[in-house]
Amino acid sequence: MVFDPLYFLIVGPAMLLALWAQFKVKGTFARASQVPVRTGINGAEATRRLLRLNGINNVGIEMVPGTLSDHYDPRAKMLRLSEDVYHGRSLAAVGIAAHEVGHAIQDQQRYGPLVIRNGLVPLASVGGNLSMILIMVGMVLAGAGTVLGKGLLFAGIGLFSLTVLFQLINLPVEFDASNRAKAQLIEAGIVTPDEMQPIRSVLSAAAMTYVAATITAVLTLIYFVLRASQSRQ
Secondary structure, three states: OOOOHHHHHHHHHHHHHHHHHHHHHHHHHHHHOOOEOOOOOOHHHHHHHHHHHOOOOOOEEEEEOOOOOOEEEOOOOEEEEEHHHHHOOEHHHHHHHHHHHHHHHHHHOOOHHHHHHHHHHHHHHHHHHHHHHHHHHHHHHHHOOOHHHHHHHHHHHHHHHHHHHHHHHHHHHHHHHHHHHHHHHHHOOOOOHHHHHHHHHHHHHHHHHHHHHHHHHHHHHHHHHHHHHHHOO
16 A cells, blocks of 8 residues: 555545645644733633533543643543643633533533544544554455455455544534634633634634545545455456
8 A cells, every 4th residue: 555656646635635734733823822812811721711601510621741632531521731722821722722622511412423423432443453454464365366355355444434434423523612612712701702813713724634634534445445346356
């Protein structure tokens, strides 16, 4: 697969989109990080205020290392914020913090796509790792014309489909969390409507990383299916 021109022809554009999306989100976050929020509130304080506003008392907040490593852990009921977001008093910081609170609200309300996504996490994780092994071994053996190779190849594709399904379901979860964040920030009085544009830019750029990941997964699956179909000839 590494040296297969067909792979780069099919998946290459999505890989370039993913690189652009990563560059875009970092640049947008850096610019919005230079714009202080007028209320002077930091990301951790904004998170606490939004949790209280929604009556969520069973979710903790902790700081984690890394840049843009922010996430909500539904199993631990923990909002984990990067240092820049936890201590940051910028529009970027409160926007990212509010997005993660959006996931906590989804969890509290048993938002359907989030419930499905959480159920797929262990399957997609195990399936993603195992599928690549099965596909690689299957391609080699199928190239030698063995029945076992074809069986392994199709089994790997089946497992990889779980990763693609996870990515597809993840999209509405992320978009919904961002929509909740934008509404909640104004409702809680953390920002004013005229401060929202940098926050919208940050959340839109972040959303593009998920779109790019989904497109990459779908096109990779298409590539595997095409290669599998050729092995049957």
